[in-house]
Amino acid sequence: xxxxxxxxxxxxxxxxxxxxxxxxxxxxxxxxxxxxxxxxxxxxxxxxxxxxxxxxxxxxxxxxxxxxxxxxxxxxxxxxxxxxxxxxxxxxxxxxxxxxxxxxxxxxxxxxxxxxxxxxxxxxxxxxxxxxxxxxxxxxxxxxxxxxxxxxxxxxxxxxxxxxxxxxxxxxxxxxxxxxxxxxxxxxxxxxxxxxxxxxxxxxxxx
Numbered sequence: 001x002x003x004x005x006x007x008x009x010x011x012x013x014x015x016x017x018x019x020x021x022x023x024x025x026x027x028x029x030x031x032x033x034x035x036x037x038x039x040x041x042x043x044x045x046x047x048x049x050x051x052x053x054x055x056x057x058x059x060x061x062x063x064x065x066x067x068x069x070x071x072x073x074x075x076x077x078x079x080x081x082x083x084x085x086x087x088x089x090x091x092x093x094x095x096x097x098x099x100x101x102x103x104x105x106x107x108x109x110x111x112x113x114x115x116x117x118x119x120x121x122x123x124x125x126x127x128x129x130x131x132x133x134x135x136x137x138x139x140x141x142x143x144x145x146x147x148x149x150x151x152x153x154x155x156x157x158x159x160x161x162x163x164x165x166x167x168x169x170x171x172x173x174x175x176x177x178x179x180x181x182x183x184x185x186x187x188x189x190x191x192x193x194x195x196x197x198x199x200x201x202x203x204x205x206x207x
Contacts, residue, residue, distance in 0.1 A: 026185040026194045027178050034163050034176030038075045043202045045074050045195065046173040048081040048166055051090040052122065055182060056170045057115040060108070062188040071199055078107075081161040081169055082154060086122070093127045095153040096144040102136055109134055175202040 036044040047063060049056040067076060080094040081087070097106045110130065113119045121127055124145070131141045144150060164173050171181040172191065178198045185191035 026190060027180040027198060028184065030164060030177055030179055036176045042073050042075045043175045043199050044077065045199065046077045046079050048079050048161060048169050048171045050081060050087050050169050051110050051114055053169050054115055057111045059170045059182065059188050060111060062192055066192040073203060074199055079157050079160060081166060082158050083161060083166060088154060089124055089127060091154045091157055092145055092150055095150040096141055099144040099147065099150060100140060106131060106134055174198040177202060
């Protein structure tokens with residue numbers, strides 16, 4: 001009946017417009033939002049990555065460039081997301097390095113070793129050996145790797161990735177409210193433009 005079509009069309013158009021209002025160009029909303037632990041007035045930006053991911057390695061220059069110009073109210077965190085069991089060793093590596101305060105000493109060198117030098121660093125022993133090559137004490141790194149604190153951090157990283165609805169890396173989470181990635185944005189330069197826009201939006205919405 002023509003009158004039914006005329007009635008349903010506005011309802012359909014309203015439904016479509018409502019969906020578009022909830023989703024941005026190049027980013028997804030997080031529902032429900034995730035509570036963050038940053039101080040009032042600060043905005044948390046989280047990079048989800050995996051050392052074995054070539055796209056994460058390719059994104060590093062764009063990320064580092066953005067970090068040099070990020071707003072003062074941004075609290076940036078790296079999260080080595082263990083999206084599957086085989087990625088867990090790299091999360092353990094990262095948090096062991098963090099526990100010893102040697103992240104800067106190991107983070108970029110591991111990326112370069114895997115993606116420039118093509119080294120196969122995918123298990124605990126080879127990763128500990130690599131840390132030792134970079135001047136880290138073997139026993140201290142092994143103890144940190146096996147510590148309860150690192151175990152907890154890895155589990156928290158896993159849960160955070162699940163709450164952000166990650167299906168791949170690299171991805172960026174903004175203030176527990178938004179998520180973007182290279183695949184959503186199209187390019188890494190566009191992605192960090194979106195990150196800056198969402199940081200500004202979140203800053204405006206924060207009391």
